[in-house]
Amino acid sequence: MAVDKYVHADTEAGKIANAAFVNGARVIGMVGTEEIAADGDGSVYRFFKGVSGNLIPITMKVYVDDAVTLAIDSDIGLYEQTPFNGDDGAVIDADIFADSLDLAPSGGALPGTVAGVTETPADGLCSVDIADRNKKIYEHAGHTVADAKAGYDICLTTNTDAGTGGTVTIVAEFIEG
Secondary structure (H helix, E strand, C coil), X not given: CCCCCCCXXXXXXXXXXXXXXXXXXXXXXXXXXXXXXXXXXXXXXXXEEEECCCEEEEEEEEEEECCCECCCCEEEEEEECCCCCCCCCCEEEEEEEEEEECCCHHHCCCCCEECCEECCCEECCCCCCHHHCCCCHHHHCCXXXXXXXXXXXXXXXXXXXXXXXXXXXXXXXXXXX
């Protein structure tokens, strides 16, 4: 039998629902570029600082130039925001968004190049289960409204050293939740 219903339970029940889930909300974009170096396994590149935990990540594209080699195991995840005292913010979940990205264009994860830049970006949200695509950043971090941080750093961690460094650009979009 065919159905005709709203997919959001609150809307179907006639209740007020979060606009991001029903009829639209503002999209926030972020772009970060970094020259990664051959500087050892476990390097952390903090692309976005103090990102609101109320944002819902919808896309995260990772572009790499063809100079990068051997960076075949990189992650994208959440760290505590770096405090102003100079200490690094602690890791929350280093690979919550992407685990084991191959950033070396010759590795096959990022096929094709145009003028030395990958034509097809890697998916920086490839580790997020389809059922979790509507979660806010603080929920991805395992927090609740009560213990959510004021902001989160979104970081790229190179688990295997880039044999040759190069340019990495991350273009991310979020919905205000």
